[in-house]
Amino acid sequence: MEKELRLMKGNEAVAEAAIRSGADAYFGYPITPQSEVIEYLMAQEPHKRTGMVVLQAESEVAAINMIYGAAACGKMAMTSSSSPGISLKQEGISYIAGAELPCLIMNCVRGGPGLGTIQPAQSDYFQSTKGGGHGDYRLVVLAPASVQEMYDFVEIGFDLAFKYRNPVMILADGIIGQMMEKVEIGPQKVRRTMEEVIKQCPWGTTGKPTTRERNIITSLDLVASRQEAFNLKLVKKYDEIKEKEVKYELINCDDAEYIIVAYGSSARLSMKAMDLLRAKGIKTGIVRPITLFPFPSKVLFDLADRVKGFLTVEMSTGQMVEDVRLAVQFKKPVEHYGRVGGVIPSPEEIVNALEQKIIGG
Amino acid sequence: MAEITIKDIIKEENLVYKKSKVLTNNTMSYCPGCGHGTAHRLIAEVIEEMDIQSETVGVCPVGCSVLMYNFLDLDMQQAAHGRAPALATAIKRLMPEKFVFTYQGDGDLAAIGTAETIHACNRGENITIIFVNNGIYGMTGGQMAPTTLKGMPASTCPYGRDIEMMGNPLKMTELVSHLAGTYYVTRQSVHSPANVRKAKKAIRQAFENQKLKRGVSFVEIVSNCNSGWKLPPVKANEWMVENMFPFYPLGDIKVDGQLVTK
Ligand SMILES: Cc1ncc(C[n+]2csc(CCOP(=O)(O)OP(=O)(O)O)c2C)c(N)n1
């Protein structure tokens, strides 16, 4: 079959991927720099293309709770927002994790705290990977570094969400969301019929027939011992995810003496920095985490035995660096370089940071 | 003489009333005399009589009725505080052939969930909203609600609701009746047999309306909270008649999409 190629913004790619993956619903609320997702969906009229429901909610709070309602019926539902809106969704995300429901959330991160800026940032790493809302839970977090990955991670994200009955987040940023690149588009998947939904999700609240007990979707258990047992069950699930779903990319790590650890846009910027460093004879490689939860700790732990040091590059004041330090366990120096508030680090700055903080340090 | 057993007394032909099969056998967790139990029973009976148990999805709130899913033999979702109408919106839009209802207290529906309530009503979602207004936060121990009457004491207004300091009680039901997306808006109570019958009729109407796809059917049930009001059940009902009904008058407010003129 002829490949279908298109030039698209990252946000548009997410929206098209949602339709093509056979999603049942999208609920969202406008916020820069991700409003293109719902604008694209509304323009596409997916209710005509596939029967997919798209609704602009009255707030991010309402949108995430619509996701809860849809997911609790076994439906494939997705929302997207940017940092302040994602903060508003946290209670709902916690409930979704607590009720073990599958769903997909895209965060096109902008600088904060507060209203911050509409420029790109990676300052929501802690919020995304450590829980975000209340209670002991984790999201599966995917970090796209291209528009193609924005597209591809929608289907991958939905698959993981249903496999583990857990919310999955695509952690993008304003650069990935706004930039245009060539994207290979997959074929249109047919949306599941109601019978298929019930077969895949027998736990869904689709109306209680006489042939089964009623289905209850809740995150409440007032008996402490049972709630504890549930928390431990979640831990088991997260452990399985850590064991099976870690994804990362190694770039020029074979002969590397220095490693840059960077995800998303920062990984793209670090590619150029790596070339500049190699031109100077400094053998540099990149570890690009693709899943931020589960974090690729093992590969970093192993690399620490044969490289001289690590520099994390993030558009934050230093968040992922903590996970890299935990992974490396003080075997080698780990330093952070970042620009924040919507400022994007230049490859030259990254070169300087590595030379000064790691080689010189 | 042979002993008369219960089976001799309760013969099929003598049976005038029995527990709805949509109610489970679980013991309800409500305080004795609380209106929540009666409201649950009416919903169960309506669903049984309409024969829609397998086509109904309910959403329970955060409040005393948070465990409603233990008492109704239905597929149910438990919502975050105030968000039930958002869940119901999605459920109904994704399964338009199902009957979808929310059951919410006044703190849930008229305070923290005001936005979700107004917007679901304004969009005209084809759902049924059952709103139990007891003028207080029952579950958390009797704090002031948006519906707490002027001068009425609660644990966060121990000297009575001071309008200047705490604002006015909110008539959410009148408010939503003015939104184009509501089709049926009514206020009922369940404190006497006559009122129970009327309330049941209203709930039935509110479920039947979903077949018409004309928007939200909204049933307020003015109810008591013996524990929060610190009154024994009978006294609580008397207090409700004397104080709640004048401010929250019973009766239909909007029927067939038209405001009722009095
Ligand atoms: C976000 C959030 N805020 C506060 C609470 C605590 N809370 C639980 S129930 C409730 C009030 C319930 O009152 P109402 O809706 O009137 O129902 P009732 O218990 O009277 O039936 C509150 C404030 C909560 N669970 N979640």
Ligand code: SF4
């Ligand atoms: S606290 Fe009030 S509302 Fe709650 S069960 Fe008791 S009487 Fe009913």
